[in-house]
Amino acid sequence: ETGVTQTPRHLVMGMTNKKSLKCEQHLGHNAMYWYKQSAKKPLELMFVYNFKEQTENNSVPSRFSPECPNSSHLFLHLHTLQPEDSALYLCASSQDFTGTGNSPLHFGNGTRLTVT
Amino acid sequence: AQSVSQHNHHVILSEAASLELGCNYSYGGTVNLFWYVQYPGQHLQLLLKYFSGDPLVKGIKGFEAEFIKSKFSFNLRKPSVQWSDTAEYFCAVIPRGTGANNLFFGTGTRLTVIP
Numbered sequence: 001e002t003g004v005t006q007t008p009r010h011l012v013m014g015m016t017n018k019k020s021l022k023c024e025q026h027l028g029h030n031a032m033y034w035y036k037q038s039a040k041k042p043l044e045l046m047f048v049y050n051f052k053e054q055t056e057n058n059s060v061p062s063r064f065s066p067e068c069p070n071s072s073h074l075f076l077h078l079h080t081l082q083p084e085d086s087a088l089y090l091c092a093s094s095q096d097f098t099g100t101g102n103s104p105l106h107f108g109n110g111t112r113l114t115v116t
Numbered sequence: 117a118q119s120v121s122q123h124n125h126h127v128i129l130s131e132a133a134s135l136e137l138g139c140n141y142s143y144g145g146t147v148n149l150f151w152y153v154q155y156p157g158q159h160l161q162l163l164l165k166y167f168s169g170d171p172l173v174k175g176i177k178g179f180e181a182e183f184i185k186s187k188f189s190f191n192l193r194k195p196s197v198q199w200s201d202t203a204e205y206f207c208a209v210i211p212r213g214t215g216a217n218n219l220f221f222g223t224g225t226r227l228t229v230i231p
Binding site: 004043048092106108109110 | 120125150152162206220223224
């Protein structure tokens with residue numbers, strides 16, 4: 001049990017669809033993250049939230065829209081995606097966001113997204 | 117820009133063989149270093165980490181890694197691998213003092229251990 005739960009595990013959507021990915025952490029952490037994992041590429045940080053406030057947006061296209069209603073929940077809203085957006089989307093959390101990197105990330109199992 | 121290089125994309129070993137996976141990073145300042153592992157069908161999890169002190173750090177399941185500052189390296193080692201070590205291994209770096217908690221990952225190395 002990872003303590004970070006992502007739903008759904010798999011998602012297939014057309015380019016005109018709107019869908020949302022959900023992440024919930026049960027660890028009492030204060031920071032939450034979205035990462036994108038594509039084949040043969042390093043994990044890419046997309047968004048960071050610290051105490052519900054967005055602190056990082058790594059030049060992510062506006063077709064990805066994050067939402068963090070509280071420290072335990074994180075959403076990624078998807079609309080008009082492209083086939084190249086197909087990837088594994090990982091949610092992670094950490095105890096704090098001090099900038100020192102002393103708070104390891106805890107990852108969820110990810111959502112495998114396929115855009116057709 | 118910071119980057120993390122993992123030179124081996126896929127390593128195949130027999131059980132009991134010794135393992136060394138390479139990791140090099142490009143950031144010139146102080147860094148925190150990590151190895152994460154992803155077993156088949158499971159989530160990424162922390163294997164070991166280095167922040168300061170003894171450059172030889174020990175992690176779970178008999179893994180260790182050595183930080184060599186002059187070589188900007190943080191290679192992962194295990195003296196004798198087991199079939200259950202089959203997984204994907206990711207090296208990651210956080211530059212310190214940059215005000216961000218952005219973990220820079222390598223592309224990963226897939227390890228296959230043959231019984």
